[in-house]
Amino acid sequence: MSGKRQDYISWDEYFMGVAILSGRRSKDPNTQVGCCIVSADNKILSMGYNGLPRGCSDDEFPWEREGEDPLKTKYVYTVHSELNAILNYSGGSLEGAKLYVSLFPCNECAKAIIQSGIKEVIYDSDKYADTTSVKASKMMFDCAGVRYHQYHRTGRKVEIEL
Ligand SMILES: O=c1[nH]c(=O)n([C@H]2C[C@H](O)[C@@H](COP(=O)(O)O)O2)cc1CO
Numbered sequence: 491m492s493g494k495r496q497d498y499i500s501w502d503e504y505f506m507g508v509a510i511l512s513g514r515r516s517k518d519p520n521t522q523v524g525c526c527i528v529s530a531d532n533k534i535l536s537m538g539y540n541g542l543p544r545g546c547s548d549d550e551f552p553w554e555r556e557g558e559d560p561l562k563t564k565y566v567y568t569v570h571s572e573l574n575a576i577l578n579y580s581g582g583s584l585e586g587a588k589l590y591v592s593l594f595p596c597n598e599c600a601k602a603i604i605q606s607g608i609k610e611v612i613y614d615s616d617k618y619a620d621t622t623s624v625k626a627s628k629m630m631f632d633c634a635g636v637r638y639h640q641y642h643r644t645g646r647k648v649e650i651e652l
């Protein structure tokens with residue numbers, strides 16, 4: 491009988507855990523999103539979180555959700571976690587990869603996911619399921635053959651001293 495540990499984390503816990511940890515880098519005060527892209531044989535290829543483009547200061551650009559002037563809201567500036575993870579990958583093709591993300595992708599990220607060849611999306615929250623954007627994402631994923639399913643939370647708590 492092997493004496494291996496039994497309480498090791500599963501692949502799904504590992505990759506969603508990495509996605510959630512990446513989200514902890516986000517400066518967005520309302521929604522922190524993290525993403526982890528994984529090859530078909532379970533190698534981590536890339537990670538990302540929602541933030542401003544390179545060179546745009548987190549302290550100078552707005553983090554507001556609302557405002558009379560859209561230029562004073564975060565929406566026109568932030569790069570979504572999924573797009574960041576796709577753009578951060580410098581290793582060539584993402585064909586056949588899986589994408590773990592803490593929030594269901596918006597329609598713009600869905601387009602990038604489809605066009606980069608990612609074939610499976612595992613998401614945690616779907617808090618914007620009722621929006622046009624997320625409905626459009628699901629329609630496009632269905633047509634493009636991108637499978638998507640919700641991550642099953644296990645309730646396991648992982649404590650890391652940093
Ligand atoms: O797929 C996504 N990925 C992603 O990174 N985001 C980011 C953009 C914003 O910084 C934040 C959403 O902000 P809010 O929940 O306050 O509307 O999450 C938002 C979505 C929308 O589903």
Ligand SMILES: [Zn+2]
Pocket residue numbers: 570571572595596597598599600
């Ligand atoms: Zn998006």
